[in-house]
Amino acid sequence: MKKGLIHIYCGDGKGKTTASLGLTLRAAGFGMKVLYLQFFKDGTSSEFRLLEQTGQVTFLRPEKKFGFYHTLTDQQKMEAREFYTAHFRRAASMAADYDLLVMDEMMSALSNHVVDEEEVLNFLRTRPEGLEVVMTGRNPSPAMCEAADYITEMRKVKHPFDSGIPAREGIEF
Numbered sequence: 001m002k003k004g005l006i007h008i009y010c011g012d013g014k015g016k017t018t019a020s021l022g023l024t025l026r027a028a029g030f031g032m033k034v035l036y037l038q039f040f041k042d043g044t045s046s047e048f049r050l051l052e053q054t055g056q057v058t059f060l061r062p063e064k065k066f067g068f069y070h071t072l073t074d075q076q077k078m079e080a081r082e083f084y085t086a087h088f089r090r091a092a093s094m095a096a097d098y099d100l101l102v103m104d105e106m107m108s109a110l111s112n113h114v115v116d117e118e119e120v121l122n123f124l125r126t127r128p129e130g131l132e133v134v135m136t137g138r139n140p141s142p143a144m145c146e147a148a149d150y151i152t153e154m155r156k157v158k159h160p161f162d163s164g165i166p167a168r169e170g171i172e173f
Helices: 016-029 046-052 074-097 106-111 117-126 142-147
Strands: 006-010 034-038 057-060 100-104 132-136 150-153
Touching: 006 016, 006 142, 016 034, 016 046, 016 100, 016 132, 034 074, 046 057, 057 074, 074 100, 074 117, 100 106, 106 117, 106 132, 117 142
Parallel strands: 006 132, 006 150, 034 057, 034 100, 100 132
Antiparallel strands: none
16 A cells, blocks of 8 residues: 555444444454554453454553543543543554554544544644544544545444443444
C-alpha cells in the first residue's frame, strides 16, 4: 500500500466496532501492524484477547473509566477531556510504527468534545503516507466526512435491546 485511506463506520446500528475489528483481523492476517484504541469503552470485550495473541495488534485501552458522558459532572467532563486528549496524542505519536490505526468511538469523543476535532483533522492531514485510519461512532461532523475516503453507515432497523434483551456475551461484547 502506498497511500493509506480514511474510513468512517458510523450510524445508529450495531456493527461499527465489529466492522473495525474485521478489518483489524484482515490486516493482521496479512502481516500488517495494527494500533487499536478506544474511547468510552473499557477494552474488555472478548475479541481483544484473541486478537492480541496475533502479535500484530496493539490495543491502547483507556486506563480510566468515566461512565456515560451525559452523567458526568463538569469536573469529570474536564478530567475526561484531559485523559482522552492524552490518549489520542499517545496513539498519534505511535502511529508511524503501524500500518492501520483504529480509533473506536472517535466520533463520540469528538461530539462530546473530549478530543479536539481540529487536532484530529490535523493528524489526518499530516499522518504517515501509508497509514490506513478507521474511526467509528455516531454522527460524524461534515469536516470529518470531508476528510474520509470511505463512509459506511450502519442503520438500525430492529434491535433486541429495544425489546428489553440486554447485550449478550460473545455476541454484542
